Amino acid sequence: MGFKVGLLGLGTVGAGTVQILQTPDQRHPLLTELEIHKVGVRSLSKARDVSVPSSILTTDLASIVNDPEIDIIVEVMGGIEPARELILTAIANGKHIVTANKALIAKHSDEIFSAAEKHGVYVLLEAAVGGGIPVIEPLKQSLCSNRIQSVMGIINGTTNYILTRMVNEGAEFADVLADAQRLGYAEADPTADVDGGDAADKISILAALAFGGRVDRSQVSCEGIREVGRSEIAYAEKLGFVIKLLGIAERSDSAPNTLAVRVHPTLLPKSHPLANVNDVYNAILVEGDPVGQVMFFGRGAGAGPTASAVTADLLNIAALLKVGRDCAKQADGTPLLDPLLACAYRQEFAIAPLETLESKFYARFLTQDLPGVIGKLGTCFGDHHVSLESIVQADKRDGLAEIVVVTHVVKEGDFRSALAEIEQMNVLSSIASVLRVLPT
Amino acid sequence: MGFKVGLLGLGTVGAGTVQILQTPDQRHPLLTELEIHKVGVRSLSKARDVSVPSSILTTDLASIVNDPEIDIIVEVMGGIEPARELILTAIANGKHIVTANKALIAKHSDEIFSAAEKHGVYVLLEAAVGGGIPVIEPLKQSLCSNRIQSVMGIINGTTNYILTRMVNEGAEFADVLADAQRLGYAEADPTADVDGGDAADKISILAALAFGGRVDRSQVSCEGIREVGRSEIAYAEKLGFVIKLLGIAERSDSAPNTLAVRVHPTLLPKSHPLANVNDVYNAILVEGDPVGQVMFFGRGAGAGPTASAVTADLLNIAALLKVGRDCAKQADGTPLLDPLLACAYRQEFAIAPLETLESKFYARFLTQDLPGVIGKLGTCFGDHHVSLESIVQADKRDGLAEIVVVTHVVKEGDFRSALAEIEQMNVLSSIASVLRVLPT
Known part of the structure; x- marks a missing residue:
């Protein structure tokens, strides 16, 4: 038969x-x-x-x-x-x-x-x-008795290859992308990979299976790696982090039947299980009750x-x-x-809007090189209930002071309103970068 | 129903x-x-x-x-x-x-x-x-179309906890074991964990499932971590390795229907996927055709x-x-x-005797501090067809010279006969340690 x-x-x-x-x-x-x-x-x-x-x-x-x-x-x-x-x-x-x-x-x-x-x-x-990588069947069969709390992963090989080379070579995104295209690691039209759409497709699928419900892909917010520059890679390294493009799906603490599902470049503590996943390798980290953290690692394509x-x-x-x-x-x-x-889906999930989520943030500011600027930034964050983990005045660049901030876990809405106020400050030249940081 | x-x-x-x-x-x-x-x-x-x-x-x-x-x-x-x-x-x-x-x-x-x-x-x-960690079902179901080449892993949490603390604290085995027993991470009778018996049970099971045949547990050779000292941890670190207790099962290249299955402490290159698995975490790395390397990571007990x-x-x-x-x-x-x-098993596997395997080795010798000793050791290894990757005269210890050797992949039999000849040398004080090294 x-x-x-x-x-x-x-x-x-x-x-x-x-x-x-x-x-x-x-x-x-x-x-x-x-x-x-x-x-x-x-x-x-x-x-x-x-x-x-x-x-x-x-x-x-x-x-x-x-x-x-x-x-x-x-x-x-x-x-x-x-x-x-x-x-x-x-x-x-x-x-x-x-x-x-x-x-x-x-x-x-x-x-x-x-x-x-x-x-x-x-x-x-x-x-x-x-x-x-066996991950769909393990989610359906081997982890089926768990209450899944989160699924996150490095689920796009092209961007992980680019970010790994940026770290190893101190190179800029555009140069590595061009070389990756030449070598066949990136498509001629790299949009789906580098802008996060492919990862958003995959985290939507993982979320639906892990939590057993329908996830509306069109509501999954998605930020790629085009804005991740050499400076961010270097500052992340100094602060003990590595930058990875993550797809993340978590159960919302505040609203029932609601998931936070999104794709964005993320600063990971170097000790995090996903931090050592390099080149074209993928890995998916699942956290459940009572299993705790389990991770699946391997080649994500080919x-x-x-x-x-x-x-x-x-x-x-x-x-x-x-x-x-x-x-x-x-x-x-x-x-x-x-x-x-x-x-078959067992339920429908709402997707929590990004501004309602809580996260740690990294931001890099270019300001006039005057005394008191750090204090001004710090005060503004404090006024908006954004508690800071570190604020560092780094090198000068083109006559401007470079200030790097890492927050504690704060509401995205609070953080954004602090940024809006900082944007109006006379001392500010520009907000060079804003990235999310995974808590330890 | x-x-x-x-x-x-x-x-x-x-x-x-x-x-x-x-x-x-x-x-x-x-x-x-x-x-x-x-x-x-x-x-x-x-x-x-x-x-x-x-x-x-x-x-x-x-x-x-x-x-x-x-x-x-x-x-x-x-x-x-x-x-x-x-x-x-x-x-x-x-x-x-x-x-x-x-x-x-x-x-x-x-x-x-x-x-x-x-x-x-x-x-x-x-x-x-x-x-x-989902590993048995993924082997049975998700990797079932692969020709499995090897399964290896950190499959005993107690010994991984002890080795991790030895690395982090520069402590000796006996001290960490005593503390682990106090904290409940090791049993009052730690034999099954530290002498590798528990890991040998587990690698026998994994081998049988991965290769689809019967494996005679009593033929699985098994070496624990009692002999891994602070010196080995430190030299491994200097040479770019980390020491883990691994269970390893591989298909034999030379004999049909034969597997090499064993447990021993192993020097892993720091870039190896298993090298960053610390504390009580376990991880199993499977290599198959055509999937390549996949790894499963999580809490191995509790x-x-x-x-x-x-x-x-x-x-x-x-x-x-x-x-x-x-x-x-x-x-x-x-x-x-x-x-x-x-x-049901599909076949019976023979277990290859350890001396027929090929491996890289690490050895530490204490010798008299005389010119020409490195040459003598190097010549002896060469005479026995043991090609060396590095031979380093390290610190002196109690008036003796300490020489650390890492071989290329060699036959275990050749390596053992070289060691037997070295043991007879007048300049030798002792062979302080012999460990296996995983090739990159």
């Missing part, structure tokens, strides 16, 4: 998936029960890294999701359409789905998961976040790691089909799903 | 498990379908941290594993007997097992897993390794983390029973098991 797989897309990840299925030796024997039945591609004549019989290649993607023989669809074509439409058709046809498409799931999980629930099929997406996650999802569906195939049904005849792996 | 749980043991982990089951709010809703039916304890009158109705407490453990109403047995009593006997009886009665008992599984997995296969029940043991793993296993069994309960059967009527979570 084998399981027939329809593959949508034969790019890097698709080819990696085929390669695993074609070399089952020393892997789990269940792999031999999976058979690639059809592969949908854009061009039949393109040269490929893997050898697939031409008889199973087709450019007619609809014929794959409508093929009654196929049990499981693997969607690794990317993009919103036609991926969304094809997946919904496949689900309506009772096929299970494995997808690596984070942008699609982040934006349309509601529609896709509802359809999957209605038709009694699985939609697994381990490959959508963290490449080969053909091999992503195909590892895709094929694991395939095997998990095959394993579940073996146990319950054609027998476990609900009263209306819909197949019964494993309640940990099924993806 | 609920699932009835019989709990064997109400110590720290048992109480933590009850606490999770009694507070299902904001955890996975499937928890509410689990019901603690009976709890086996040694004394009915003992004061406890959790409140359990006295009507379900019993000292008659056999009555629990023979209770026809119970679906799943949680064994958190520890020790080999009567745990083994009770588990086998429960399995024969068709009950699924969740256990945190690493010593029992390391030694008797063969018998227990065979019985489970015969009777069509699950034996889940996430809590046996790494406390609350009531909360361990109970998180126990209850996750309970939920996973409940979820599978919901999908396939009373329907998926083999031809002979035995229930069909999820092939990824079932624990």
Whole structure:
């Protein structure tokens, strides 16, 4: 009894998936029960890294999701359409789905998961976040008895590579980005990576799974790393921090059924578990009651790691089909799903506006080099209930004094109103940088 | 339709498990379908941290594993007997097992897993390794399509705590151990922790699951941290290493169906992912094709983390029973098991003898302070095909010269025969320390 797989897309990840299925030796024997039945591609004549019989290649993607023989669809074509439409058709046809498409799931999980629930099929997406790092299934299965307090992570390899090189080489963002593009670590259009959109897709998915509820991706605030300069990297280092682009999702203390979900560059204490995650590596830190902190680390992208996650999802569906195939049904005849792996949302979450959050902040000011400036800044922060951890007059720069402030945990609204008042001060030349700091 | 749980043991982990089951709010809703039916304890009158109705407490453990109403047995009593006997009886009665008992599984997995296969029940043991860190299920489910090359980890919290304090305080092993015992981080009898037996149990279990075959625990060589002195910690630091007690399991390059499995203190390059895992934290690094390196990090012990793993296993069994309960059967009527979570071994592995392995070594020699000694040592290593990465004459100590050697990757047999020849040299006072070094 084998399981027939329809593959949508034969790019890097698709080819990696085929390669695993074609070399089952020393892997789990269940792999031999999976058979690639059809592969949908854009061009039949393109040269490929893997050898697939031409008889199973087709450019007619609809014929794959409508093929009654196929049990499981693997969607690794990317993009919103036609991926969304094809997946919904496949689900309506009772096929299970494995997808690596984070942008699609982040934006349309509601529609896709509802359809999957209605038709009694699985939609697994381990490959959508963290490449080969097991994190989606551990959240669903291994940490399912915890009350999750927070999920945060370095979930974009390109920006982590850029930030790591900026630290190691003391280089500026634009120079490293150009070199990363030349080396193939960054796309020609780097927007989704460096402006945080990719990380926002991923933290939305992680938040929804960790907290078991719907998260509106369009409300997730998102700040990239373009404004992180060499100066910030250097000051962070001096103050005992390292700067990482983090996706963060936390349960709100103040409002029920509310999450704080956002992406921004963050100063991390060097002793923090995420602080030593460098280069293209990703890591996700989950905090739960009673498990405490657990972290998952590995390569967040690439053909091999992503195909590892895709094929694991395939095997998990095959394993579940073996146990319950054609027998476990609900009263209306819909197949019964494993309640940990099924993806129906249990509730809807509100997203807390950024200005209601509490955080530590780092800010760098350029001011006239006059006595009393530190006092003025300190007083202004105090007037707005912003308590400071440190305020340091650093080097002079172009005749201006450079003052670096790190606050304690304060309300973002208070901090912003202090900044607004400081902006009006005669002694101020500019607010050169404002970044968030993770508390120890 | 609920699932009835019989709990064997109400110590720290048992109480933590009850606490999770009694507070299902904001955890996975499937928890509410689990019901603690009976709890086996040694004394009915003992004061406890959790409140359990006295009507379900019993000292008659056999009555629990023979209770026809119970679906799943949680064994958190520890020790080999009567745990083994009770588990086998429960399995024969068709009950699924969740256990945190690493010593029992390391030694008797063969018998227990065979019985489970015969009777069509699950034996889940996430809590046996790494406390609350999801590692067993990710190995079984999320990495199942990989060819695993190695699994290694810091899997004993007590020794990691001791080594971390030795580094931070420059203290000697015996002093830190005594303090750790006072603080409750080490047992009154610390043997299983500091001599590596606990870590050897755990790496045997990880190896068996990662490579999918039987591993004979009695052949796993095991060296603890008693011989790691302040000098070694300091020299390691100077050379760019940190010393950790690692459990390591690797596929042998030279012999088929052979694994190298052992526990020993190891010099790790400071840039290694495991090098920054400190205090009581554990971490397991898995390397597979094509996933590359993935690491799992968290608290390796304690009531909360361990109970998180126990209850996750309970939920996973409940979820599978919901999908396939009373329907998926083999031809002979035995229930069909999820092939990824079932624990039958697929093969038997030989364990490579230590002297056949290749490794980098660190050695510290005390010699007479004469010219030419470094040359003599270097020549002797060369004669035995042991290529050196560095040889440094360090400080003098009690009128003797202290020479520290780090080799390239060499055969352990060659290295040992060089040492045997060096031991006969007149200039040698003593070989103060020999440790293994992880290649970069």
